[in-house]
Amino acid sequence: MNEFQSLFNRSQAVTPGGVHSPVRAFKGLEQAPIFFKSGEGAYLNDQNDKKYLDLCSSFGPLILGHRDPDVQRSIEEIVDKAWSFGAPEAYSLELAEWITNEIPWLDKIRFVNSGTEAVMTALRLAKGFTGKNKILKFDGCYHGHVDSMLVASGSGLAGTATASSAGISAAVASETLVAKLDDEKAVEEIFKREGSDIAAVIIEPLPANYGLLPQRNEFLQFLRKITKDNDALLIFDEVISGFRVAMGGMAEVSDVVPDLVTYGKIIGGGFPVGAFAGRDEVMDFLAPNGPVYQAGTLSGNPICMVAGLNTLKKIKNNNIIENTNKACEDFAAKLNDGFEKHGIPMQCIQMASLFFMTGKTTDPIRTIDQLPKDHGEHFKALYPKFLSRGLYVAPAAFEVGFFSAAIDSELSEKACQNILDACSEYFNEKR
Numbered sequence: 404m405n406e407f408q409s410l411f412n413r414s415q416a417v418t419p420g421g422v423h424s425p426v427r428a429f430k431g432l433e434q435a436p437i438f439f440k441s442g443e444g445a446y447l448n449d450q451n452d453k454k455y456l457d458l459c460s461s462f463g464p465l466i467l468g469h470r471d472p473d474v475q476r477s478i479e480e481i482v483d484k485a486w487s488f489g490a491p492e493a494y495s496l497e498l499a500e501w502i503t504n505e506i507p508w509l510d511k512i513r514f515v516n517s518g519t520e521a522v523m524t525a526l527r528l529a530k531g532f533t534g535k536n537k538i539l540k541f542d543g544c545y546h547g548h549v550d551s552m553l554v555a556s557g558s559g560l561a562g563t564a565t566a567s568s569a570g571i572s573a574a575v576a577s578e579t580l581v582a583k584l585d586d587e588k589a590v591e592e593i594f595k596r597e598g599s600d601i602a603a604v605i606i607e608p609l610p611a612n613y614g615l616l617p618q619r620n621e622f623l624q625f626l627r628k629i630t631k632d633n634d635a636l637l638i639f640d641e642v643i644s645g646f647r648v649a650m651g652g653m654a655e656v657s658d659v660v661p662d663l664v665t666y667g668k669i670i671g672g673g674f675p676v677g678a679f680a681g682r683d684e685v686m687d688f689l690a691p692n693g694p695v696y697q698a699g700t701l702s703g704n705p706i707c708m709v710a711g712l713n714t715l716k717k718i719k720n721n722n723i724i725e726n727t728n729k730a731c732e733d734f735a736a737k738l739n740d741g742f743e744k745h746g747i748p749m750q751c752i753q754m755a756s757l758f759f760m761t762g763k764t765t766d767p768i769r770t771i772d773q774l775p776k777d778h779g780e781h782f783k784a785l786y787p788k789f790l791s792r793g794l795y796v797a798p799a800a801f802e803v804g805f806f807s808a809a810i811d812s813e814l815s816e817k818a819c820q821n822i823l824d825a826c827s828e829y830f831n832e833k834r
């Protein structure tokens with residue numbers, strides 16, 4: 404038995420499924436998950452000291468790569484001074500001021516410990532602020548494991564939802580409405596029927612949890628208008644896109660200003676931080692000012708705040724976003740050229756520093772039902788070929804790839820070659 408299988412067996416004995424988050428379990432792949440020991444720059448090192456180029460970046464937070472030396476220094480300094488106070492401190496203040504200065508439409512921000520927590524509270528705040536009960540979400544968007552967001556389209560009336568996880572009551576699911584992405588008509592119909600009770604529409608403005616599904620800007624503008632017209636809030640879930648596609652996330656890129664935004668991942672630089680933010684009028688509905696309750700023992704934890712602040716400062720001072728976006732664009736262009744040249748029926752969809760490889764299609768993919776049906780089958784066969792060539796991508800078919808600033812042009816070129824090599828081998832085997 405190899406070392407990973409033996410570690411996985413031990414893990415399964417003490418942890419459900421052997422993991423602390425399901426996607427890590429390599430489910431559907433024919434091997435035990437890799438256990439990692441360390442990370443440095445663009446690389447992950449496994450327990451056996453095998454090196455992998457990291458194209459997953461911890462699912463997004465590590466835009467600077469692993470253990471950026473400047474951020475590491477700031478963490479070492481704060482560890483000597485401040486762990487947790489459960490009382491006001493200036494570290495979270497500095498991060499809050501920095502973000503609200505950078506993103507002009509944000510008056511106030513509150514820090515929590517994860518993206519899920521940020522979404523959970525943003526939804527409660529929207530309901531408290533509007534006095535309404537329902538939330539409209541989109542098929543294919545993920546918003547963390549909040550009960551009301553773990554739903555899929557129901558089979559009854561258009562827009563209705565059913566729970567997609569056990570443990571979620573029909574009553575909770577009935578407070579969520581689900582529409583298809585890219586479909587103005589469906590949203591209009593739902594608003595016509597239920598508009599008086601819709602507190603908010605929540606969307607990943609760049610959906611990146613079920614493949615990468617860039618939306619038409621007009622669709623985001625339409626959501627802005629219909630929410631405004633119906634006294635509902637628009638929530639942009641920028642847990643992935645925030646501080647990645649631009650400092651001001653998709654709100655900046657699309658020029659559509661939501662009422663509330665949720666952040667996670669990059670905001671903590673690899674440490675557990677989530678946040679939600681918006682204008683005074685809405686944010687002041689929160690306790691202790693307002694009637695919507697929210698709290699957290701470790702919220703605004705000094706170590707996480709310092710890691711987040713120094714990550715964001717480094718991103719800004721070194722043009723990391725622009726450079727990483729360009730590097731990922733070049734990577735995708737080279738891959739697409741290679742797919743074409745070698746007759747490989749695949750494409751690399753890219754936006755900013757996110758990418759997703761899937762089967763070739765003639766039209767842009769904007770909804771989950773436009774994704775190629777054989778995507779999962781190809782992914783399963785390709786995954787071990789990527790690993791054996793020293794490439795680590797997320798171990799699940801519909802996860803996107805995350806480029807980091809630590810991947811220089813030489814590494815990018817090599818990754819491209821390795822991917823083309825793996826794909827050529829696979830499609831030759833299939834022929």
Ligand SMILES: Cc1ncc(COP(=O)(O)O)c(C=O)c1O
Nearest residue numbers: 517518519545546547642643667
């Ligand atoms: C868009 C989006 N929202 C919310 C979440 C939940 O964040 P967390 O995993 O930090 O709870 C995620 C996680 O991947 C996400 O991608």
